[in-house]
């Protein structure tokens with residue numbers, strides 16, 4: 001047979017067997033090309049500058065290269081190992097190693113660059129769609145139109161050519177290193193791992209689980225007040241990370257087989273088909289992939305975690321803006337207020353207005369603080385807080401000598417939990433006003449300018465407020481002591497009002513720089529978060545697909561390895577259906593365990609600090625996790641299909 | 652009493668243009684409790700015959716009855732069901748699942764047949780002791796010697812008390828000592844449990860353990876030898892003579 005024929009035939013076989021590899025390759029190219037096209041698109045300049053995303057984009061494209069590169073190298077490694085027998089045979093019949101490398105290179109070249117061309121096409125068609133998504137999440141009102149970019153094409157070609165060269169080089173090294181004998185031996189190496197469980201492995205198994213649990217436990221305490229200085233918190237984070245990652249590794253290395261072993265012991269040797277196929281196989285095979293699984297789990301956890309957090313921020317943008325601005329529009333200057341109101345009147349926009357007098361005063365909160373904070377930036381004996389009178393707050397009446405705290409943001413609530421009741425004391429310049437703390441009000445009264453970005457507002461009775469006004473400490477007052485909140489009565493008018501507000505910005509600025517519009521604030525946050533979400537999502541998706549492919553490839557190998565077992569089982573009288581049922585159970589674990597561990601990791605990571613990012617935890621997190629699970633399951637289902645074929649061929 | 656009856660079985664491999672008829676209208680009948688060896692040159696169709704008899708492969712034409720069930724007419728699912736209850740297997744290699752211990756491997760046929768765990772343990776203990784693998788029951792196949800592995804497969808083949816046991820060169824990978832060990836046990840069990848055994852072998856010594864040897868050539872039965880009352884040594888000599896006439900490799 002001539003070399004050309006040989007190459008063509010191999011190629012045909014490969015395409016049939018590795019369609020998923022080709023798919024992944026095409027997908028990687030498409031994704032990268034789309035991404036780079038976006039980056040080079042002139043329209044993007046605007047979006048980029050408006051959200052300062054250029055550096056972000058560049059970092060992301062490097063991240064993309066790393067993920068895709070590692071994936072392609074690893075996948076190639078799996079495949080060359082699978083073909084080692086064939087390579088050994090070529091050598092046996094007298095082909096030189098260089099000749100074989102050459103054949104492989106040509107074969108790969110055709111497959112690789114064929115996929116690259118297709119990928120580029122797809123990428124270009126997809127980029128418009130991706131652009132639309134980007135515009136949507138960053139709330140840019142433009143129709144996506146794209147131009148083919150030569151620069152993007154060239155960059156894509158360069159990157160993938162480099163990866164190709166790297167792959168061929170590793171193949172060359174691999175073939176160089178192998179002798180004919182070792183090439184034949186590669187495939188049967190897992191057999192040696194089937195041994196009785198040693199005590200050491202059991203210890204590893206238990207330790208792994210303990211590590212993970214203690215990591216989770218620590219993470220739940222991270223912002224609970226036990227760690228009070230930044231260095232302590234940072235140290236705790238490093239320890240958590242170490243515990244969880246090491247724990248995950250040990251979990252795969254030992255715990256899985258430890259648990260399976262326990263279950264098996266109970267059966268006393270009497271296993272049904274599900275147990276034969278799942279328990280016994282998982283016990284040994286998961287161990288040998290421990291490192292790979294750890295990496296996949298850790299990175300998926302990272303991806304899910306980051307995506308959840310950015311989505312939480314994005315999702316909570318409106319709520320956060322409400323907390324910060326507290327009315328549709330917030331002003332801190334009487335003249336600015338009148339001017340704005342006049343402009344609204346001129347346009348016939350109905351609105352309501354709140355004016356709140358605000359005094360800054362020091363408050364002794366030591367008694368109601370649930371934990372003792374040291375090292376953080378304030379002194380519980382003298383916490384500077386804004387004070388307002390109950391007359392300025394709708395539907396609230398505070399008795400003299402009592403007080404409520406209002407608008408206490410989520411984040412602070414987690415940082416410094418308060419008792420339900422207790423004694424506080426306002427420290428005036430001369431005298432003190434002791435007050436009974438009655439609880440919290442869940443309502444932001446004044447804008448973040450007064451609350452220093454989220455501290456509670458102290459609501460007191462008018463008489464106490466008057467008393468304090470006489471005795472206030474001028475040194476800590478802000479430049480403005482009046483909050484003017486304008487709420488538009490008709491929701492539909494907000495956009496127009498916001499335009500008026502934006503037009504007047506310069507005039508406001510002359511008087512006092514502290515004014516805000518809720519709509520602007522939330523849009524701003526959405527834009528910022530939209531881009532991060534887009535990029536993290538992009539990288540996460542790429543990682544998900546590549547790691548899913550790798551797990552699938554591993555399963556293909558395992559299927560081939562276990563084929564003789566299926567032959568025996570079918571001879572013994574198990575039907576294909578019986579076997580398939582067992583395989584389904586097995587795959588449930590094979591894909592389910594890394595998924596569940598990854599989800600758990602990210603859950604605890606998100607749980608420990610989500611309040612720093614937004615106001616809503618469950619909906620955004622569950623949505624991200626659900627999406628991830630669905631996409632991930634596809635690979636599990638594909639692998640079951642593959643096993644179906646193997647089982648069919650087994651007899 | 653006849654337990655297996657094969658009538659005019661044909662087996663053809665290949666497609667329309669490239670046919671290769673391996674079995675050419677072969678007739679065969681096996682009595683209950685017999686220990687039958689099948690011999691013949693390499694490529695003569697011994698494995699093929701065993702596979703069709705044991706329902707792993709299908710005949711092209713002809714019928715096979717085992718215990719009055721016509722297995723050639725059964726659908727795949729029913730065949731699996733049939734194998735589950737009536738047949739036992741021992742092969743040259745790839746006999747055991749390498750991720751299961753010896754005991755787990757042996758109990759597999761009972762777990763499909765839904766035999767109770769208690770009953771399973773009783774049967775296991777008896778047979779495993781008989782074949783001398785009780786001590787290694789918790790080891791994995793790669794921790795067992797070749798002989799132990801084959802004895803394990805033998806126990807597995809017997810444990811669900813099948814009507815008939817098929818063995819394809821069970822001693823092929825064993826040294827002569829372990830081989831005669833295994834065959835001793837097999838013929839022992841054949842006696843005690845009056846289990847029917849059909850074994851394909853190249854090895855004349857192995858064949859001399861059975862009651863009857865069938866020689867195959869050209870897809871037909873060439874001749875048969877019955878042990879009768881003679882000693883194993885004499886039977887061995889008979890086999891050797893016939894084998895000499897038959898020659899080595901199928902043309």
Ligand SMILES: Nc1ncnc2c1ncn2[C@@H]1O[C@H](COP(=O)(O)OP(=O)(O)OP(=O)(O)O)[C@@H](O)[C@H]1O
Nearest residue numbers: 664665671673691692693694695696697698699700
């Ligand atoms: N699946 C198959 N497809 C096509 N031809 C086959 C197949 N299996 C066996 N054959 C052919 O059928 C003939 C008989 O094969 P079989 O394996 O039954 O021989 P055998 O007697 O068991 O030989 P050996 O003693 O070497 O094991 C051979 O010529 C072989 O090439």
Ligand SMILES: [Mg+2]
Nearest residue numbers: 697698699851
């Ligand atoms: Mg054979």
